[in-house]
Amino acid sequence: MNTSKAKTKLLPFDAARYLTDDEAIAEYMTAVLDTEDTELFLLALSDVARAKGMAQVAKDAGLGRESLYKALAPGAKPRLETILKVARALGVKFSAHPT
Template sequence: MSLKVRMFDIFKHLETDEDIQGFLQEVVSTGDTSDFIHALNIAAKAKGMSEVVRRAGVTRATLYNSLSEDGNPRFETISKIVNALGCKLAVI
């Protein structure tokens, strides 16, 4: 009997702004900077890259480059993406 294994794509399970917010909060509390950038990429896929580009006011290339594995986004870009995802950055 063979076991079928499928990749778990979390972005398919982030259906609401609240789901995205909870996901990003968890990553911020348990991960590092690169984990957060990766989480933003996942959240942007869940929201829809075109929607995030439109809301953030950045180009598609900027979004993809900033959130790539080798990306090094400026704080301003991160802030725009977070806002486009329906979230806010906060220091508590």
């Protein structure tokens, strides 16, 4: 009996790897917004920004790259103005619907 086991290396899940087009990004952001979890929302914005390239997103949002990282860091409390700038730079538009 062969007792040697092949070792499998698992990589941490990175949502940014799967956000390859605008439709995937929209579905992801919609699902996250439905949770009403603000920490998860910031994480999702960060995932999308990484998928699109943080430096370019920061430039398009009119922010420094470090400022963007800080605004989207866990525990951050960014201003609504910053969130809207980042969303616009990501090509994401929020809308309201009756519940």
